[in-house]
Amino acid sequence: MYFTKMHGLGNDFILVNGFREDAAAVVKNAKKLCDRHLGIGADGVILALPSDKADVKMRVINSDGSEAPMCGNGIRCFARYVFTRGIVSKTKMSVETLAGIMKPEIIIIDDVIEAVKVDMGHYSLLKKDVPIMGSPDEEALDLEVEAQDRKYIATGVSMGNPHCVIFVDNVDGVPLEKVGPILENHPLFPKKTNVEFIEVKGKDHLKMRVWERGCGLTLACGTGACASAVAAYKKGIAGNKVKVSLTVGDLMIEIQDDRRVFMTGPAKEVYSGDIILAGL
Numbered sequence: 001m002y003f004t005k006m007h008g009l010g011n012d013f014i015l016v017n018g019f020r021e022d023a024a025a026v027v028k029n030a031k032k033l034c035d036r037h038l039g040i041g042a043d044g045v046i047l048a049l050p051s052d053k054a055d056v057k058m059r060v061i062n063s064d065g066s067e068a069p070m071c072g073n074g075i076r077c078f079a080r081y082v083f084t085r086g087i088v089s090k091t092k093m094s095v096e097t098l099a100g101i102m103k104p105e106i107i108i109i110d111d112v113i114e115a116v117k118v119d120m121g122h123y124s125l126l127k128k129d130v131p132i133m134g135s136p137d138e139e140a141l142d143l144e145v146e147a148q149d150r151k152y153i154a155t156g157v158s159m160g161n162p163h164c165v166i167f168v169d170n171v172d173g174v175p176l177e178k179v180g181p182i183l184e185n186h187p188l189f190p191k192k193t194n195v196e197f198i199e200v201k202g203k204d205h206l207k208m209r210v211w212e213r214g215c216g217l218t219l220a221c222g223t224g225a226c227a228s229a230v231a232a233y234k235k236g237i238a239g240n241k242v243k244v245s246l247t248v249g250d251l252m253i254e255i256q257d258d259r260r261v262f263m264t265g266p267a268k269e270v271y272s273g274d275i276i277l278a279g280l
């Protein structure tokens with residue numbers, strides 16, 4: 001199976017051309033492919049597939065083998081991949097995902113792909129959308145959650161996938177490897193959740209650390225950065241244009257009045273290779 005290894009701010013993925021490879025076999029072997037000792041190693045596998053609703057279809061499989069409806073860092077890598085492979089010839093494209101049709105735009109300056117800007121669709125804080133247990137039409141603001149004998153106040157946000165956003169004074173002081181899995185599996189979240197801890201660094205500038213549903217600790221989470229910017233905006237902590245700083249770089253998030261969210265950031269190609277699935 002031919003693959004290309006890519007990352008968005010260190011959130012790394014194995015990209016596979018589903019027009020040429022056996023997509024079912026790739027999905028079946030995703031967990032093994034993501035193993036950092038026995039396989040290629042990645043936070044997830046991303047497949048490019050035909051679509052009858054958009055220019056192309058994207059499937060995202062987390063490193064634990066679970067399928068995710070959407071992936072922000074992943075769709076930037078995906079857009080670069082399908083464009084440079086000629087699967088999609090347009091710099092502005094539509095991508096079918098389980099979270100709806102997303103619209104990435106490749107930003108080229110002096111013939112170099114500098115970044116990818118993505119129309120991430122609409123956010124929602126409604127409990128029925130995140131989803132979160134409780135009154136379905138209530139917004140998931142000021143939720144009390146507990147982990148490791150610590151109480152946190154969380155905001156629930158859907159970016160097509162669930163997010164639990166918690167503001168703290170010092171993100172580096174949070175024992176994320178301990179509280180992350182507890183909150184990921186918190187009974188409030190029937191479909192589990194991604195968990196973001198946020199420290200306000202300045203006006204419209206957030207610092208984020210993340211524990212991802214189905215992946216664990218990752219260096220960055222694009223949908224999580226969008227969810228965090230939305231939570232800060234809804235709580236009056238930030239305006240509608242927010243810089244979110246991750247471990248190795250920043251994402252720029254813009255929130256429009258109609259709840260539409262735009263994310264701009266890098267997408268890097270690292271290497272390509274060929275692996276024998278039967279040998280995993």
Ligand SMILES: N[C@H](CCC[C@H](N)C(=O)O)C(=O)O
Nearest residue numbers: 068071072073161221222223
């Ligand atoms: N773990 C996430 C999917 C990947 C999201 C993240 N890698 C991003 O960049 O948005 C979930 O199960 O909802």
